[in-house]
Amino acid sequence: MLQELNHHFELMEKQCISPTTTSESTSKTNEEQRLLRALVISSNCEKIFSSGHDLKELAENNDRKYHQLIFDECTKLMLRMRDLPVPVICQVDGLAAAAGCQFVASCDIVLATERSHFSTPGANVGLFCSTPGIAVARSVHRRMAAYMLLTGRPINANEALISGLVTCISPSVEALHSQTESILESIIAKPASVIALGKQFLFKQLEMDNLADAYSQGSKVMVDNLSMKDCQEGIDAFLKKRQPKWTHSNE
Amino acid sequence: MLQELNHHFELMEKQCISPTTTSESTSKTNEEQRLLRALVISSNCEKIFSSGHDLKELAENNDRKYHQLIFDECTKLMLRMRDLPVPVICQVDGLAAAAGCQFVASCDIVLATERSHFSTPGANVGLFCSTPGIAVARSVHRRMAAYMLLTGRPINANEALISGLVTCISPSVEALHSQTESILESIIAKPASVIALGKQFLFKQLEMDNLADAYSQGSKVMVDNLSMKDCQEGIDAFLKKRQPKWTHSNE
């Protein structure tokens, strides 16, 4: 399952290449050239967003190499979501547990219904949620991360909002969908290459301890950004109070 | 006082050794072999959880070496709480000030009554809460940490919850105790060695800047965890829908 997801993400990464680049290859169909602008992830299972790794699979293949492979694939997926040059939006309605909670905590924007719950209960079956904890403890404050991981107890949507796991809460599934649409409209209105550049630098600077170093690199990113066609078009359109026309390219 | 506490924690660390190991020594009594599963810290002083260092002690022993010794002992205590292989739960009812607030911010799980308050008022007496600030600023967001440290003003339980200093709030002392009991039940239901492994890695990975590095180490921890007897028992019990029987050992 994880390998399929990773393969799926690889295909999507290709769809993120800007039209200018893909149009060079005449063999590609129009379908392939359509630009991916955002990824919305939801569950088709009622009441459960994801319950994480398949314990049966882990038990039936009681082999260190196989186990290592599973966690390597899982890590690949989480890092791919961060490295994907488009915003990754998660729609949670129901329970997100263990690696399912790790998945949520690895998305850029998390929208959840009021009835959603989040937990890292691995220790209940003797398998501590160590890898889910990496994503969760980088999202929520320490007191909540330790509580979730050491007790295995679920937190509700409001606790998830206050502690930082969730961006916002919707009162119903319908509201969740209309909120997603509205967020997608905001993203689509922007140039793809600028979103890609911005998302990449966001996660880069977050790993930099030294504030002055982060600013030094950030200034370079801003100067490069200003030389891009879409930025010059965007500022010109803003000053002339007209609609911008994006190329979505890196030029 | 700090030396006594450190000595007390040393004794508790010994109680965390798994029964398999302690049973090797036949001279030990059953009493000694009882396994410590969690630490609950509360105050026997009404309205005050802890007001931190004893200013009189600091003033009467106006000597750099003695002062250094006091802060070294204090640091030892804070690091011991993090390194203790069992969850450390703090029950706050009243004021936690200065190093008392540092103590709270160094526990894994913090339960507080609604009437509790938290402050780092050292600068009022000319002694900035620099060491308490280390624990507090790693718990609450920067805007609140700077406010608490620079103004010395207390925050209430709700502000502490929102900013991340507290896990959850209880309306009364009775509710605080029943909540603690319920959390302890969750912890006791899990294998001790798995909680120890998980807590240790949680604080290790939190100090790692690079996400890919953290996952690389986390995957190894998961694979090792899967080879533990208690994990194999736990997953088997889960799949067969029966109660697990823990050894609590590291095997």
Place this chain on the structure above:
Amino acid sequence: MLQELNHHFELMEKQCISPTTTSESTSKTNEEQRLLRALVISSNCEKIFSSGHDLKELAENNDRKYHQLIFDECTKLMLRMRDLPVPVICQVDGLAAAAGCQFVASCDIVLATERSHFSTPGANVGLFCSTPGIAVARSVHRRMAAYMLLTGRPINANEALISGLVTCISPSVEALHSQTESILESIIAKPASVIALGKQFLFKQLEMDNLADAYSQGSKVMVDNLSMKDCQEGIDAFLKKRQPKWTHSNE
């Protein structure tokens, strides 16, 4: 404008030098010797706190060197606010956008009215808020930082409070001012040199990953602090239940 602000901050830094030091120079007027204790920043523009960089200026001077200069000056200003040895308090009433939001996220204490909003909408005009994101993502949790930066949508005062951008919210402009006064009273009641020492170490230790290292340096800061005249005066006054008399000097 940024150069003027930087020059203004340089002058203020000089006002932070303790009276003991400035009195050595007899040529200085009393005016110059007045001690700066805190910086309160507000906007004289109704409904807008700050909308960040001037896009017209950036467009009219379409030159990499000039752009680099602007972002270098901006970085200088943000780092100056952190390095200023007095608390920097921000009064927000209205919209703080892009570098205006970066400015807010670079202050020590942020007080905002209920009607305030915060956004990083640069990508709308093709210029991603990469440098504002450095300050914002170090203030709010990741799910909110990514939402603000990738969608460009504003968050309200309550969302800013919950996610960590704001210290507290006032129901009205009058309440904002009286809250500021009350916070200033708390700051003025403390010795200037101790606040300077504390603020400097707060931001230093926040950049240290290793907890034991941070405590090791923190203990030294505490021991040095205890040898300061104002600390000995403060503790003595506290124990004797009298008002302290501060020198505000580093001695």
